[in-house]
Amino acid sequence: MSWLPMLSRCGFILVLGLALIPFVRVPFAARATDICADPPRDNCSFYSQCLEARFHCGPDGYPLGYGLKYCTKFGDEREKLSEKGQTWMLDTMYCLQHKLVPEAVGASNVTCDQLEDKAFETHSDCYVQSGLCTLSAVDWLAIVDIVQLPTLFQSWDAFKETLEAGGDCLEFYGFLITHGL
Numbered sequence: 219m220s221w222l223p224m225l226s227r228c229g230f231i232l233v234l235g236l237a238l239i240p241f242v243r244v245p246f247a248a249r250a251t252d253i254c255a256d257p258p259r260d261n262c263s264f265y266s267q268c269l270e271a272r273f274h275c276g277p278d279g280y281p282l283g284y285g286l287k288y289c290t291k292f293g294d295e296r297e298k299l300s301e302k303g304q305t306w307m308l309d310t311m312y313c314l315q316h317k318l319v320p321e322a323v324g325a326s327n328v329t330c331d332q333l334e335d336k337a338f339e340t341h342s343d344c345y346v347q348s349g350l351c352t353l354s355a356v357d358w359l360a361i362v363d364i365v366q367l368p369t370l371f372q373s374w375d376a377f378k379e380t381l382e383a384g385g386d387c388l389e390f391y392g393f394l395i396t397h398g399l
């Protein structure tokens with residue numbers, strides 16, 4: 219007659235498991251709302267709720283004038299990109315926001331100028347590491363149509379030199395030259 223204690227043990231484990239559910243769910247809910255420490259994918263709130271709320275750089279500052287502006291523009295005009303291009307866009311947005319998490323949650327304040335410098339420094343890495351150079355010319359054209367690429371790079375010439383030096387980006391470099399960029 220060993221099935222009876224076994225059954226009650228199963229019941230106990232089940233009840234214990236159900237009782238734990240609210241405690242297991244709480245950390246996930248808390249983490250989901252902490253967009254400053256872990257900005258969610260496909261979401262631009264980080265720029266207004268985390269950067270602008272903390273640094274107050276105004277409508278022309280980096281958080282609203284660049285970050286939020288181009289994040290929103292990419293999101294709104296994503297259908298101009300291929301599926302691969304849209305994945306690149308989401309990866310790039312995610313990368314750009316995560317690189318600024320230290321500024322968003324850090325103990326020390328930077329100035330708006332310092333924030334902008336840091337942000338612009340991350341652009342090349344995020345764009346290229348997310349696979350900009352591996353996209354098709356159709357996507358490159360769409361990207362140039364959505365954002366003024368040269369305005370997103372503090373030193374456009376330095377960016378082009380990086381592309382020229384890295385073999386994987388020769389085709390994209392050629393595309394920029396062909397289009398007078």
Ligand SMILES: *[C@@H]1O[C@H](CO)[C@@H](O)[C@H](O)[C@H]1NC(C)=O
Binds near residue numbers: 251260262
């Ligand atoms: C972005 O994330 C915030 C916080 O999680 C959420 O409130 C908001 O609805 C999201 N926005 C979009 C467009 O998904």
Ligand SMILES: *[C@@H]1O[C@H](CO)[C@@H](O)[C@H](O)[C@H]1NC(C)=O
Binds near residue numbers: 327
């Ligand atoms: C950073 O600056 C904001 C706005 O001026 C201020 O409210 C906040 O207390 C400052 N934080 C630190 C850690 O200095």
